[in-house]
Amino acid sequence: MLLSTCLLALAVLLPACNLSNDPHDEPSAGPSDNVLRIDVNFDFGPFCPHVLDCSGSRYVFPFIYSFLCVPNPEGALEPDLAVAWDYDPKTFTWRIRLRKDARFHNGEPVTAADVAYSISTCTKNLQKRLARKIKSIKAIDEYVLEIELEQDDPSFLNDLWTLEVIPDLGRHANLDLNDFPIGSGPFQFAGWEDDGSVILTANDNYYNGRPAIDRVVFYYIPRQEDSWVRLINGETDIAGNLAVKNYEIIKQYADRFYFAKYQYNYYSILLYNTLHPLFGDPMVRRALTHAIDRDYIVKNILNEFAEVIAGPMGNRSPYRHPDLKPLAYNPTLAIQHLEKAGWTLDPHTQSLMKNGQPFAFELLLLSGSDTDLRIARFIKLKLNELGIRVHLKALPLDELLEHYSQNSAFNAVLTTLTAKSHPPEGVLELWIKMDDKPSIAGGFDSSEAARLADLAFGAEDPETRKALFQRFDHLIADLQPGSFLFQETYIDAMSKRFTINYPFSWDYPGHYRLQHARLKNE
Incomplete structure (x- = not known):
């Protein structure tokens, strides 16, 4: 979920699919038209990629916009707009040469000035960590760009590649990318259908050649259950975040679908408002974590398609503290912590009380x-066993973000946060103030966390930097600003109506590679 994270609507109830377990009960194979149909579970927002946004538009960007370079399935960067690049470690300078045949969808050439503008605006608006790394950006000529860094960073392009290149709005008059995006990618924006779907058409003048697919249509389908019914019935071609129960059913149709199975680099957390009197004491927050049986959630709700985590770096990051272990499920210890914090059980109401007030809160x-x-109801049940009363309130994504992202207008929220290790600075930025604004993680504030983050941002030695990230991981886990729950394994699926010559994946590089997909038997 985003700002720098994206909430993902998870899960599907088995009855919602209306499928039998009989593999011979074959669903519809779908239409034969040369249109790639994609379901997204967030509504569409602005189409300018350099505007802070957490909407379904983010799925559209890799189809419309180009990048300097893109990772291949093995993770190595390959050229896109950039045809060559080199780095001078003595001057901390990257020199990037651009292809000369790339044009925006309005026919204007893509120049080094456009790339410099894109980097400057994106880092200023969305990626301030990258902005701090850059000393200067300048176009040497029409197709050569130089980026001078503040310090040595030979892996800088790995941070930069996700940045979409847009026209320099100072030189291209009368463009409104929010409503009518202009990029240089394989598909161009064609408009909206009456049902709210977004239509893209193949870019006949694309520098890598016209895509074989004629159109791409994005549908906003808020409920994952509905997307999976549509996928099985042949009404859409791609759906992400397949629920475990659906996967157990759909995998018998392996001849009809590509599957991508991977551990997501986001984790689920029950985030607390540490500025609220209920959650100001770290001992109380640790007690709540001890009261939640996360192994039960992983085994019985997620069918073991997840791992319990201990801290903000997740389980797979090289920057996680090696000695950090998840807090154990231990209701007895939870009660002891709560009693030390002054909470006692009222024998009449069976509610925890302190200073005449019950321990009760709203969970978003x-x-x-x-x-x-299901997870929220289970958490409510486990906390109720201790005498803690929880009221659940479900909100759409935009409202949910308004309550806790750089804000403290909430008690607790079940959400997802990033555990990306490339680059790991994004994890730190969730938990500290940036530009005097509250932290993304519910306004959480720790002077020691801020100090470690500053040291990590400025460290040049890789081992020193890694050690600082690990200390940060351990510190946040000790402070327990939320109950760190689990890191999931996700499954995405794509119809085999289309052939692809690479492993299917539904991440940003995977979106980009869909330009090479081709209707089967075409």
Whole structure:
């Protein structure tokens, strides 16, 4: 979920699919038209990629816009707009040469000035960490760009590649990218259908050659359950975040679908408002974590398609603290912590009380996710066993973000945060103030966390930097600003109506590679 993270609506109830377990009960194979249909579970917002946004538009960007370079399936960067690049470690300078045949969808050439503008605006608006790394950006000529860094960073392009290149709005008059995006990618924006779907058409003048697919249509389908019914019935071609129960059913149709199975680099957390009197004491927050049986959630709700985590770096990051272990499920210890914090059980109401007030709070969660709802209900049940009363409230994504992202207008929220290790600075930025604004993670504030983050941002030695990230991981886990729950394994699926010559994946590089997909038997 985003700002730098994206909430993902998870889960599907088995009855919602209306499928039998009989593999011979074959669903519809779908139409034969040369249109790639994609379901997204967030509504569409602005189409300018350099505007802070957490909408379904983010799925559209890799089809419309180009990048300097893009990772191949093995993770190595390959040229896109950039045809060559080199780095001078003595001057901390990157020199990037651009292809000369790339044009925006309005026919204007893509120049080094456009790339410099894109980097400057994106880092200023969305990626301030990258902005701090850049000393200067200048176009040497029409197709050569130089980026001078503040310090040595030979892996800088790995941070930069996700930045979409847009026209320099100072030189290209009368463009409104929010409503009518202009990029240089394989598909161009054609408009909206009456049902709210977004239509893209193949770019006949694309520098890598016209895509074989004629059109791409994006549908906003808020409930994952509905997307999977549509996929099985042949009404859409791509759906992400397949629920475990659906996967157990759909995998018998392996001849009809490509599957991508991977551990997501986001994790689920029950985030607390540490500025609220209920959650100001780290001992109380640790007690709540001890009261939640996360192994039960992983085994019985997520069918073991997840791992319990201990801290903000997740389980797979090289920057996680090697000695950090998840807090154990231990209701007895939870009660002891709560008693030390002054909470006592009222024998008449069976509620925890302190200074005449019950321990009761509102837990926010994303609407439209049956799995999130099941998890929230289980958490409510476990806390109720201790005498803590929880009221659940489901909200759409934009409202949910308004309550907790750089804000403290909430008690607790079930959400997802990033555990990306490339680059790991994004994890730190969730938990500290940036530009005097509250942290993304519910306004959480720790002077020691801010100090470690500053040291990590400025460290040049890789091992020193890694050690600082690990200390940060351990510190946040000790402070327990939320109950770190689990890191999921996700499954995405794509119809085999289309052939692809690479492994299917539904991440940003995977979106980009769909330009090479081709209707089967075409």
